Amino acid sequence: MELKKLYIYIVCIAIAKCAAVPIQSKDELCNLSPEIVSDIAGYAEVANKIMDYFIKGPFKGKTWERLSDFVDKFGPRSSGSKNLEDSIDYMMVESLTNKLENVHAVECEVPHWVRGEESAIMLKPRIKKLPMLGLGYSVATPSEGITAEAVVVQNFEELEALPSERVVNKIVVYDQPYISYGESGLYRRYGASEASKRGAIAALVRSVTPFSLATPHTGQQMYLENVTKIPVAAITHEDADMLWRQQKRGENIVIHLKMPAILDTKISRNMVADLKGSDNSKKLVIISGHIDSWDVGDGSMDDAAGCFISWVAPVVLKELDLIPKRTLRTILFTAEELGVIGAQAYEAQHKEDNENISFLMESDVGTFAPLGLFYEGSKDGECMMREVLKLFASINATEIILQEPAPDISVWTSQGYPGVGLYNDNPRYFWFHHSEGDTLNVEDPNILDVAAAFWAAVSYIVADMKYDIPRD
Ligand SMILES: [Zn+2]
Structure with missing residues (x-):
């Protein structure tokens, strides 16, 4: 994905996440026709019926059960991995078993980045293993690794101000504080490039998280054009802060870094399953998540749970014999973590279908207690979604946050298609x-x-x- 777009997206997500200044426009500015308002208000009863079925009815606990079957069976599902493809096959079988329609998968080429047996060891002033995770797309070190003095900075300005001899052939360690995912994430994304510009031979970045139990957090990083690609990894808050203190005491810090990462490409698939509309089945409402994850943990939160709430929606509606007029299409996108690759490919491959898309939904910042929706699209569409959310006052999910809703569907919402993301109570997401x-x-x-x-x-x-819902 284009770097600038990703950056804007991440900053937006960070703003909403920190609940700093949610951009909210006024309900009073809405001027919908009484017919539209009353049509939407007419869904109160059916909305409650669907909710009850999940919360206290036959489907209670079922979403979690299915999610647990899935993540326990496949574990992490990184782009290009066999786990990911096996998990896509499984979801196709599950979709058929649950009588969804038009079940198929659409191939696309995706990056396949594998970290290998990587390590970082502080050799001076004392020997200590530094828990680390290479960052996505990082190049490898030479096979014997890199052993070099480290220089620690807390921001790009400090790096800039260092005399050349303090940086050339050194390992730059970023001990940036956590401010927000958007702001602090810049060090993860561009730390290697900025260090390389000054002549460093590797970079280590304090993990982008507000809280640490000595665990590193990986993520995508990007090399800027015309810089030498140097290896880059995340280390823990605890170690980055210690290295900073050691440097302040005037200690000579030496680190050995070994990263055998490889990058090639593989074929993966976006998975599609429909609940065919009763009336205007050509028109599509897309409901989605991304099925790939990072190669650590099992990606239950990011984003298997987002996939499952999007996948059980048509399954439950079918069980309830609630067939909407438009086709509800679940898409489980592939290779989001390495740059929204699957969604971009899907959009390019389905130009005709694109015309039929009425609305898009994606859940990708947690599936905690819903607070409302992130919305991007036309003003009238926003007003219509405000009317829809009035039906969810009983669970306090009534807020609209105006921002890019989620990474995969941003491929469409950036073109004026209306779409929403699940705005939820997720202060511990990161x-x-x-x-x-x-x-x-x-x-x-x-x-x-x-x-x-x-x-x-x-x-x-x-x-x-x-x-x-009108397009913008
Ligand atoms: Zn995600």
Whole structure:
């Protein structure tokens, strides 16, 4: 994905996540026709029926059960891995078993980055193993590794101000504080490139998380054009802070870094399963998550749970015999973590279908208690979604946050298609994100039921209501 777009997206997500200044426009500025308002208000009863089915009815606990079957069976599902492809096959079989329609997978080429047996050891001033995780797309070190003095900075300005001899042929360690995912994430994304520009031979970045139990957090990084690609990895808060203190005391720090990472490409697939619409089945409401994950933990939170709430929506609606007018299409996108590769490929391969897309939904920042929706699209569409959310006052999921809703569907919403992401109560999301801690233990079965209930009910209303949500 284009770097600038990714950056804007991440900053937006960070803003919403920190609940700093949610951009909210006024309900009073809405000027919908009484017909539209009353059509949407008419879904109150059915919304409650769907919600009850998840929260206290026959589907209670089922989303979590299915999620646990999935993550325990396949574990992490990194782009280009066999685990990922096996998990896609499994979801196709599950989709057929649950009588979804038009079940198929669409191939695309994806990056396949494998970290290998990597390590970092502090050799001076004392010997200490530094828990680390190479960052996605990092180049390898030479096979014998790199042994070099380290220089620690807390921001790019400090790096810039260092005399050349302090940086050339050194390992730059970034001990940047956690401010937000967007802001602090710049060090993960561009730390290697900025260090390389100054002549460093490797970089280590303090993990981008607000909280640490001595666990490193990986993620995608990007080499800027015309810089020498140098190896780069994340280390823990605890170690980055220690290295900073040692440097302040005037200690000579020497680190040995070994990373045998490889990068090639593989074929992966975006998976599609439909609940065919009863009336205007050509029109599509897409409900989605990304099925790939990082290669640590098992990606229960990022983003298997997002996939499952998007996949159980048509399954439950079918069980309830609630067939919306438009087709509800679940898409499990591949290779999001290495740059929204699957969604971009899908969009390019389905230009005709694109015309039929009425609305898009994606859950990719956690499936905790729903608070409302991230929305991007036309003003009238925003007003219509405000009316929809009035039906969810009983679970306090009524807020609209105006921002790019989620990474995969941003491929469409950036073109004016209306779309939403699941805005949820996720202050601990980045504690687990892209780390060994992203496992099923993060997911609470009861809260997941509420998220799944909300998501399915919203999807039914937007797929069934009389009036299309206009494009921007
Ligand atoms: Zn994700």
